[in-house]
Amino acid sequence: YIDAATAWLDGPAGILGRCLVTQNWQMGLDAVTGPILLPFPDSEIDSAVFTDAAGGDLDYWIDRRDQRLLLRPLAGFGRPAAITFTAGYGAPAEIPVAIRQAMLLLIAHWYENRAAVSPGTSPSALPVAVDALLAPYRRIRL
Structure with a gap:
């Protein structure tokens, strides 16, 4: 039970709709078509990599509001992204x-x-x- x-x-x-204990998650996107909403409201981003056409990294912007965490590359929509994040309250x-x-x-x-x-x-x-x-x-x- x-x-x-x-x-x-x-x-x-x-x-x-959230993690109870601390959990590490990875999210990969073939293409970014708009702001990225992470699945958990209380997430902390460990790393986010948005790749441009030449394979270089792009900067991103984080917006926290209304129990949402939005990531958006500052340039280069349509590019792949890899995000690792931690969610949860901590120990039991x-x-x-x-x-x-x-x-x-x-x-x-x-x-x-x-x-x-x-x-x-x-x-x-x-x-x-x-x-x-x-x-x-x-x-x-x-």
Whole structure:
């Protein structure tokens, strides 16, 4: 249940749309056609290389706003790019308390409600507290 709760919350497929613990990611683009939106809002760029037609590196510009990190080469759209970045809160102990508490509630709920429906009871939705605890940390996807 711990692994399932982590998978439900963590990474680009998780409902939070962000990394829980520190993770290193790489992103390669065959051609840059506009600003690049990284998949996680709280990312730190380790390196970004935009290559011009002669194989030289181009400078880039970083714009942080509205939970988005945008990279844009200062010249040379249509060129390949390679980006490495780090995302996440840090070590497991650094994950915000509200997220850890929501995970504990979720794990307990799944343990107590292992079947979709138990005889003589109605289906049980997730505890309201899980959504309330996670709401401030959900990434707004545009």
